[in-house]
Amino acid sequence: MRKRIGKPLLELALAVAAFFYFFPVLMMILGSFKSSMEASAFDRLWPEVWEFGNFRQVLSGERILQSLRNSVIISSFSIALTLVLAAVASFVTARRQSRFVSGVYFLFIAGLVAPLMYIPTIKTLQFLSLMNTFTGLILVVVATNLPFAVFLFTGFIKGIPRELDESAFVDGFGTMRIFWSIILPLLAPVIATQSILMLVGVWNDLSMPLFFLNDSGKWTLPMLVYNFISQYVRNWNLVYAFLILVSLPVVALFIAGQKHFVSGLMSGAVKG
Amino acid sequence: MNFRLQKSALALLTCFVLLFLSACASGNKAEPSASGSQPASETPSASKETAPEKVTLSIMVGGNNKFYETITKEYTNRNPHVTFDLQTVDGSQYDTLLRTRIATKNLPDIVGHNVSDMARRYNPTDNFVDLSGEPWVGRLVNPDILKIDDKIYNLPFAASGSALGIVYNKKIFADLNLSVPRTFEELLQVCETLKTNGITPFYLGNKDGWVAQIWGLTTFSEVVKNTDIMDKINANQLKHADVPGFEEALGQIMQLFEKGYVNEDHLSVGFDGLGGAMNSGKAAMTVLGDFIDAGEQVGDYGIFATPGVDNPDLTVGTVTGWFISKNSKNIEEAKKFLDFWSQPDIIGIQYAEDPRFSAFKDVQVSFNPLMQAEYDEYISQGKVVRQYNDLIAVDTSELFRLYQDMFGKGKTPKQVLEAWDEKVAELAKAAELPGW
Amino acid sequence: MNARRLYPHFFLYPALLIYLALFIFPTLFSFIYSFTDWNAYRDTIRFTGLDNFVKIAKNADLMLSIGNTVLFAVVTSIGKNVLGMLLAVALCSRIGFKRLFRTVFFLPTVLSFIVVGVLFTALLHPDGFLNQFLGFIGLEGLRQEWLVDRSVVMYTVSFVDVWKGTGFHMIIFMAGLLAIPRDYGEAAQIDGANPLQEFFRIKLPLMMQAVSVNVVLSLIAGFKVFEQVFVLTNGGPGYASSVLNSIAFQMFGDGRWGLGTAMNLILFLLITSFSILLLTYFKRKEVDI
Numbered sequence: 001m002r003k004r005i006g007k008p009l010l011e012l013a014l015a016v017a018a019f020f021y022f023f024p025v026l027m028m029i030l031g032s033f034k035s036s037m038e039a040s041a042f043d044r045l046w047p048e049v050w051e052f053g054n055f056r057q058v059l060s061g062e063r064i065l066q067s068l069r070n071s072v073i074i075s076s077f078s079i080a081l082t083l084v085l086a087a088v089a090s091f092v093t094a095r096r097q098s099r100f101v102s103g104v105y106f107l108f109i110a111g112l113v114a115p116l117m118y119i120p121t122i123k124t125l126q127f128l129s130l131m132n133t134f135t136g137l138i139l140v141v142v143a144t145n146l147p148f149a150v151f152l153f154t155g156f157i158k159g160i161p162r163e164l165d166e167s168a169f170v171d172g173f174g175t176m177r178i179f180w181s182i183i184l185p186l187l188a189p190v191i192a193t194q195s196i197l198m199l200v201g202v203w204n205d206l207s208m209p210l211f212f213l214n215d216s217g218k219w220t221l222p223m224l225v226y227n228f229i230s231q232y233v234r235n236w237n238l239v240y241a242f243l244i245l246v247s248l249p250v251v252a253l254f255i256a257g258q259k260h261f262v263s264g265l266m267s268g269a270v271k272g
Numbered sequence: 273m274n275f276r277l278q279k280s281a282l283a284l285l286t287c288f289v290l291l292f293l294s295a296c297a298s299g300n301k302a303e304p305s306a307s308g309s310q311p312a313s314e315t316p317s318a319s320k321e322t323a324p325e326k327v328t329l330s331i332m333v334g335g336n337n338k339f340y341e342t343i344t345k346e347y348t349n350r351n352p353h354v355t356f357d358l359q360t361v362d363g364s365q366y367d368t369l370l371r372t373r374i375a376t377k378n379l380p381d382i383v384g385h386n387v388s389d390m391a392r393r394y395n396p397t398d399n400f401v402d403l404s405g406e407p408w409v410g411r412l413v414n415p416d417i418l419k420i421d422d423k424i425y426n427l428p429f430a431a432s433g434s435a436l437g438i439v440y441n442k443k444i445f446a447d448l449n450l451s452v453p454r455t456f457e458e459l460l461q462v463c464e465t466l467k468t469n470g471i472t473p474f475y476l477g478n479k480d481g482w483v484a485q486i487w488g489l490t491t492f493s494e495v496v497k498n499t500d501i502m503d504k505i506n507a508n509q510l511k512h513a514d515v516p517g518f519e520e521a522l523g524q525i526m527q528l529f530e531k532g533y534v535n536e537d538h539l540s541v542g543f544d545g546l547g548g549a550m551n552s553g554k555a556a557m558t559v560l561g562d563f564i565d566a567g568e569q570v571g572d573y574g575i576f577a578t579p580g581v582d583n584p585d586l587t588v589g590t591v592t593g594w595f596i597s598k599n600s601k602n603i604e605e606a607k608k609f610l611d612f613w614s615q616p617d618i619i620g621i622q623y624a625e626d627p628r629f630s631a632f633k634d635v636q637v638s639f640n641p642l643m644q645a646e647y648d649e650y651i652s653q654g655k656v657v658r659q660y661n662d663l664i665a666v667d668t669s670e671l672f673r674l675y676q677d678m679f680g681k682g683k684t685p686k687q688v689l690e691a692w693d694e695k696v697a698e699l700a701k702a703a704e705l706p707g708w
Numbered sequence: 709m710n711a712r713r714l715y716p717h718f719f720l721y722p723a724l725l726i727y728l729a730l731f732i733f734p735t736l737f738s739f740i741y742s743f744t745d746w747n748a749y750r751d752t753i754r755f756t757g758l759d760n761f762v763k764i765a766k767n768a769d770l771m772l773s774i775g776n777t778v779l780f781a782v783v784t785s786i787g788k789n790v791l792g793m794l795l796a797v798a799l800c801s802r803i804g805f806k807r808l809f810r811t812v813f814f815l816p817t818v819l820s821f822i823v824v825g826v827l828f829t830a831l832l833h834p835d836g837f838l839n840q841f842l843g844f845i846g847l848e849g850l851r852q853e854w855l856v857d858r859s860v861v862m863y864t865v866s867f868v869d870v871w872k873g874t875g876f877h878m879i880i881f882m883a884g885l886l887a888i889p890r891d892y893g894e895a896a897q898i899d900g901a902n903p904l905q906e907f908f909r910i911k912l913p914l915m916m917q918a919v920s921v922n923v924v925l926s927l928i929a930g931f932k933v934f935e936q937v938f939v940l941t942n943g944g945p946g947y948a949s950s951v952l953n954s955i956a957f958q959m960f961g962d963g964r965w966g967l968g969t970a971m972n973l974i975l976f977l978l979i980t981s982f983s984i985l986l987l988t989y990f991k992r993k994e995v996d997i
Contacts, residue, residue, distance in 0.1 A: 091715065117734045119960050143729070147727075207935055214378055667962075
């Protein structure tokens, strides 16, 4: 009896909560179809007149395509590099027991907790002449993502039976070949998880480009938004359209790959 | 034994690779992005002289007026071997960006900024090229306000800086038969009249720090006029907290808040929202300058000096202009560009879009009514006073934050001055100014 | 002996190199620089001992930022974990539309802070939707200047962060819940336990691993707060909503590098001490299935 009332009641409560939770996003979506005046008056939710031109107007600014390209470059290179380095390193940290390896693993884990020290990092990049370059930013992103990646990969590889490597080794396979043809394919789930998590993190990140890039030509999408909002402050409809465009890639990915996303996150949390 | 050997091997390897990387990176400056530079048009191949080497001048400036692009394009038209990497940065982020780039020694060829800031914070002698001998210097209307240590480091956009004070809606004043207040008591009376007639007396945009500081700035300037207060402060012989005039001035604006003469959301509105709000006619005055973004309706406004003291003069600010970075690789071309900019037909393009008091003797500018009135009432009669920010020896951006704190009721005027004294001491000591 | 050839040390070197150069070394340098007067106005650096820390302790605004940081971390952790747990329990029970709800609650996590910040700047504007709504339902008295009033601004920023981050923690709690075999719950019901008892006595202890991950992650993220503040208030008005990282950023721009690094060091110490404490606490509480 309790269960019969309970279920629809809970669903209702959740629906109300979900509506309020979704409201800001709804405001953004509806606002992007409003005229400038309507969008800036914060009293109506639903547009009176539907405007479809806002997106084209925002897209026609040349800066947005350039920033899009920058975001893609930084995200893809940093993810790729992190995956390669972490996979290779984790192969050893998961399998080998020496004091050195344990020390290195501990060093990586410590990085999960420690915050990035921005100012000395800037100075280090300057010393390497990498300040205000994509290379420098990518390397810093990789360095800060390695702890979690190594943690994730190591845990996962520990779950792959050692016998696989050892029997292949006995059969005469070299370590590179074992890693490449046996371990790597099995790593697909964590590679997916790490890639997705990193993509969301790096694509949306504002602070790293803020500290380590100075050129407006090198701006990523979030930086572009931050810098141009005040220009558009009287045109909230354009702002909303801008925000949607910036969020679209990751949101689309999320909706399409929700299953992998969520399951990857879940398994990572429970196993680790 | 194994461990130690491997540790040293790793250390050695690390050093090697770091050295290798830095050698690589500095030798190979090719960065993946090419910013918005236009492709150079082709030089005539049949020319007998060697075609001039292609040059890209990088320029950084705050604000997004169109004339920057118009003028650089024109230069490229006349000098096809030169292209521009023009970065116009939104005003409120510009300061942070410039600070960072100077701190990391990563300046573009040409930088647009104001003289006062450059002189106090950015060590022009070390960072920028001395332009005292350039051909256009002789045509300057007001070379004195550009001089830093008796040298000129920039080409100015105007003969004097923006005027700061209280911008008011002339129509509203006329409708209610109000005259421009010259004392603080008169200002209070004007506010009271406005309020009883249902008009918000002041509409302020204190979200932007540089707007929030204008009351303090204009009143302080009058307090120190014709005194040696600033010299004493800069030499660590006097503190702001000990000057009653400063505390009084800040107390005045707090009174405006207490009496309900200011818009409630003043801390949520920035410069960008002010023009539109004033044009809607719901408020009569704002604390700003002659650069108010009122579009077509700019003729509705006038400006008067902030009456912190009786019968004040108009506070004028510093001048903005082009500086050439000392480690630019294209100093000669940059100098040529500056000379080009100074020509009447070229700088005329700038003045057409953004009228200023002309920097050069041979260039005439026609003003909008706001600026014409300002010129007639104050500038031509010499009733001007230099702004406080130009007179204090250290950077004032912390002061902006302190004002905002005061408006947010986090500090009293006295506490603001005390905190400011502390900050001044710290900055002066860091820069090793004499007397600290 | 096989190990050396099969799992060679040099596999570690590339990752280690980048990690050392761009994370570990700067962190080590920061320990040193915090005790100097390193600034942008001079080329020489002087060792000044604990000067920077004394300066920080004496400065009310800087101490406020530290307090704000701790407040933010605690408030958002509680918010995200309690709300996340509630939602996880709700979404793991027998209701419909699970996928839809899950999407709605998780969506904010994949948005950028700048997007979230701009949206809430509009929502929380004195004339924005929230205040209008409050007026509409008759709660006029609750209307505030959410982003400007000193007494609420830090809570407002926390609220926005909880909105964005809860979905993530909800998913992790769901993982923990789903890992508990049904038998436990059924056995408890047969024994006459009500749902609350079932939850606190059985489910929660079995979820300790998920709880510890969530609490530690949310606290660490809370201490590291930067973009939320930067985008919503920039630390203002004045210093009312400043946090450690926003101050450090300001100091970098100001050229007070030694002091900024000292603030960063304080952050480092805060995070590491809290994490160690919490991790040991939770390790003891973990129950294996």
